[in-house]
Amino acid sequence: MHFNRAAENLATQKHDDVFVSAKKIHRSSTFKKQKKKVNMAFINEFIPEADIKKYGIEEVNKKYIAGGTNSDQWTIDRDRDVYLRCVARGRDEFRNESTWTLYWERELITIELHLLDAGGRRGESGWAHWKLHHIYIPPHLEARRNDILTDLKNSLTAYKGGGVYARNTEYSVTLDV
Incomplete structure (x- = not known):
């Protein structure tokens, strides 16, 4: 399956207060850097x-x-x-x-x-x-x-x-x- 189609099929996921929507990111012609709140473990x-x-x-x-x-x-x-x-x-x-x-x-x-x-x-x-x-x-x-x-x-x-x-x-x- 083509990567963009696979990305479109992904649902919005929540992980430690970070929302990722692959569909929005890969379909967008202009990519804006999104600020993510990530709590990386020590x-x-x-x-x-x-x-x-x-x-x-x-x-x-x-x-x-x-x-x-x-x-x-x-x-x-x-x-x-x-x-x-x-x-x-x-x-x-x-x-x-x-x-x-x-x-x-x-x-x-x-x-x-x-x-x-x-x-x-x-x-x-x-x-x-x-x-x-x-x-x-x-x-x-x-x-x-x-x-x-x-x-x-x-x-x-x-x-x-x-x-x-x-x-x-x-x-x-x-x-x-």
Whole structure:
């Protein structure tokens, strides 16, 4: 079947507040760029070499822990250019304390979290209860604090307590601010 006819046969579909009508798009002689509201999920991945340079990861690494951090993974929403990355973890009696960076609106926000509790076995649902100890939001973004906290919670949920090494099927996060 010809592509345009196949497109005409498609019904209007709804997906996460995005309406797509293939019939309208393919029959139109003038295509106007449509603004879509898409909520791309955060994903866990090892940081690609090209992104290490693009985001200045090596410079960021030097700022955390004596000698720098060696975290080579992140939780990223590529469509929105937002990422979360753990850059320091406490040891011994401080093992539940961690420092993170959240790249948001082209700004690097530093976050200090305390893990109050967590649970879940491999291959099953998991959960974590975090307490926000401190967040360093640039003054020009302070009015968007709630948006930042929403993205922090969503990215922590996607992180699943282990990033690329996470083995939970589903995950939920409680974030006390």
